[in-house]
Amino acid sequence: MRAPLAPLRFNPERNTSMTAQSLIAESADLIPFADLYLSHLNPRRIVSEPGLETLAQNIRELGLIQNLAGLRDETGRVGIVAGGRRLRAFALLQDDPRFQVIPVRLAPDEATAVVWASTENHHREQPHPADEIREYGALAARGIAVPAIALAFGVTDKHVQRRLALAHLPEPVIQGVRDDQISLGQAAAFTISTDERVSLEVLARVRGTAVSDWQIKRWLKPDSVRGSDRRAIYVGRDAYLAAGGRLGGDLFTDEDLFDTPDALDRAFEAEARRAAQGWAWAEISLADYLTPNEIERWQGGRLYPVPGELTDEQVARYDKLAELANGDVLDEEGQAELDALTEVAEGAYTPEQKAHAGIVLRVDHRGEVRVHDGIVRPEDYEVAVAAGVLAPSCHGSASSPPPKPAVSAALAEDLQRVARGARQTAILAHPDLLLDLLAFQLSGRLGYRHAFGLRTTEVRTQPLSETGYHLDERLIVAPETPKGPWASDFAKAFRAYRKQGVEGVRADLVRGLAALLDVEDDGLGRLIDKEAKADLRQVWTPTAENFFARVGGPTLDALWCELLDLAPEHPTATSFAKLKKREKAERLEQLFADPRTVRGVTEAQAVRIAKWRPDGMA
Structure with missing residues (x-):
């Protein structure tokens, strides 16, 4: 069976000069697909599977444009030397009778087949991106849909859409790509412009430069x-x-x-x-962050929500839901109910309060509204006090001059110390309250403030290399901190904190104190390790990265012999000693990861490996 074709035949033995007379028209043979296979001469051994599916769909819709080339072997089958991707694509089309017989141009001899296999891809020139842009644009102008263009060229719809976006650029911009005066990325930046005059002005500035895409966009649309x-x-x-x-x-x-x-x-x-509806006034800040000083310039006084009252049944329900939430077993419906009860307990502003106060709103970098509410302006201070929504300040009105101190600074400091001593005396009778408060501070819920005269410093436990290191999750998770670490209602937060119960408080206390453990005395440290049964290997396994690559080769040789009961002259030991340091480290990492994977390791040796610690480590 013959199919008309006008390819070229080159036989190096018959004509090595490749003159015009040697370019003889040939035709393709129609070969059953079952008789085709990928020749060992074909250089393309690895192909993209998604790309094959696209090519197969292209052939199914448009037919075969370029024939395969092959060499018939002694069994009569044909090995494909050029067109390996097309052959693989045909394998996906065997459900279609049209592609069960394939046109193949046959080489007259192996020498010709070798030349075909070597030259087909090397002499294939990819179209310039600018030419591709123009070609896609011309097809789209003729009404060809994007999916059809994508199928014809074996690319994605997104690729076509982006090329078509470039096709609508002013012609000088596309020509700039063709002349390699601007990059594709730079050209893409021009697609945001709707003003050709501005586009051409910017093009003149960027020709032959490395100006960034971002800068081009800023020049094209400086206000966007x-x-x-x-x-x-x-x-x-x-x-x-x-x-x-x-x-x-x-x-x-x-x-x-x-x-x-x-x-x-x-x-x-x-x-x-x-x-901001419902408030007497509102200020809209275009800043994404406001400092306390910036907020205070609006503020002559501050109102707070009127606390709500829960019934006994609601209090019991709240406690039950809070317990479930602390145990991470509360479903969405229960969480919604808990949130509603929390909102009632936290209270709300009354219409009377809103009539004398306002809010400052801003939007943070995530696009979320942040509200500073209940602010009474200095000029509204007296009216708010007269209306009974704001208690008069012990320092006078916001507009009055500051009063002269009734006591000296030294006396005020003495009185503060006395009050502090009274508080300490009273709390001696309430150890649970004392421990709850300590846990509250250690949990991070006090933000930047403190309740005890304790200053904690970070105790570092993270090594430079964290491979093979598995610290308890409780020591890794960052403490919970309030949204406003300086200006939160900590009394309210502490009341809510205590409602979680003894177990929750104790867990925070244990976690917080454990994270600060840093015993300096060796004797005391050994006692603590003995009592707590501390085990280095419980959290750390030596690896090439975290240990073996960081010590010398002789140390690794000695360790290999020690763990496997080997004399230095043993063949296994001498073979190990000849390895490169990197290979030694990898062998030891494998040995520690799973001794059973190393041939000949006994049960006793496996136990020794599991118990091994670096010198000087408990």
């Missing part, structure tokens, strides 16, 4: 706000568009560009004011 901006996240696309904003796209980073910053600011303020 990225979709990852905290204001954009908070406002959202819909509210921004409703405020008259325009969206620009950056297909190459899958990110929106908010091209109308004024509209974004209007939408941002409108959304924030909706969150």
Whole structure:
């Protein structure tokens, strides 16, 4: 069976000059797929499986454009020397009768087959990206859909979409890519522009330079706000568009560009004011963080939510749910109920309070609203006091001059010391309260403040190499800290903390004190290790990285002999000594990881390996 084709035949024995007369038109033989196999001459041995599926789909839809080439062997079968990917793709198409017989151009001899196998891929030139951009653009202009273009070229839809985005650039930009004056990445930055004049001005600045994509985008749209901006996240696309904003796209980073910053600011303020409804006033801060001093400039006084009251049944239910939550066994429904009870207990602002106070809102870097509420401005201070929503300050009104101290600083310090002594005397009768408070501080819930005159320092337990090191999870998890480490309601937090019960408090106390354990005296340290049954190997296993690669070769030789009961002249010992240090370290790591994988290790030796510690370590 013959299929018409006009390929070229080259027989080096017959004509080595490759003249025009040697380019003889040939045809392809139709060979059953079952008689084809991949020849050992074919240089392409590894291929991408997803790529094969794409190629098979391309052939199924468009047919075979370029024939395979092969050499018939003595059994009559044909080994494919050029077209190995196409042969593998045909294997995926054997459910289609059209592809059960394949056109193959046959080499007259092995010498020709070798040349075909070697030259097919080397002389295949990939199209320049600019030419590909123009070609995709021309096909799209003729109405060819993106999936059809992707199928024809064996690429993804996303690849085609990005090339088509480049196809809409001004022609000088595409030509700049063709002339290798700008990179593809630089050209991609131009896709955000809708002003050709600006694009050409920026193009003139970047030709032949290494200007970053980011800088090009800033020149093209200096006022645009990225979709990852905290204001954009908070406002959202819909509210921004409703405020008259325009969206620009950056297909190459899958990110929106908010091209109308004024509209974004209007939408941002409108959304924030909706969150501030009910208060006498609201300030919207465009900063993502406010210091305490910045908040105080608004503040003449501060109101706090009126605590709610739980019934006896609600208190019992709260305690039960809190216990389940501490045990990590509370489901979503129970968590929602616990949150609702917590909200009731924490209380809320009354309408009267809101009528005399306001809030300061900001949006943090994650796009989440942060509220500083219950703030009474200095000019509203007297009215709030008269209305009974704010207790008069013992220091006078916010607008009055500071009163003269009634006592000297020295006397005030003495009185503070007396009060501190009275508190210490009283708490001697309440050891549980004392331990609860210590656990509360050690748990991190006091933030940057303290309840005891203890100053803790970090006790380092993390080695430079953490491989083979498995510390107890309780010593790794960071302590829980309040959202505002300086300005939280710690009395309220401590009351809630004590409700978790003795076990929870004791767990924090144990974890906190254990993390600070750092015994300096060797004798005392040995006693503690004996009483607690401390075991270095329980948390640490020597590996090449954390130990063996960090000691000398002779040390490794001696350790190998020690663990396996070998004399230095034993063949196993001498063979080990001849290894490179890296290989020795790897052998020892394998020995410690699982002694059973090393041939000849006895039970006694395995026990010795499990108990081994570096010199001087308990």
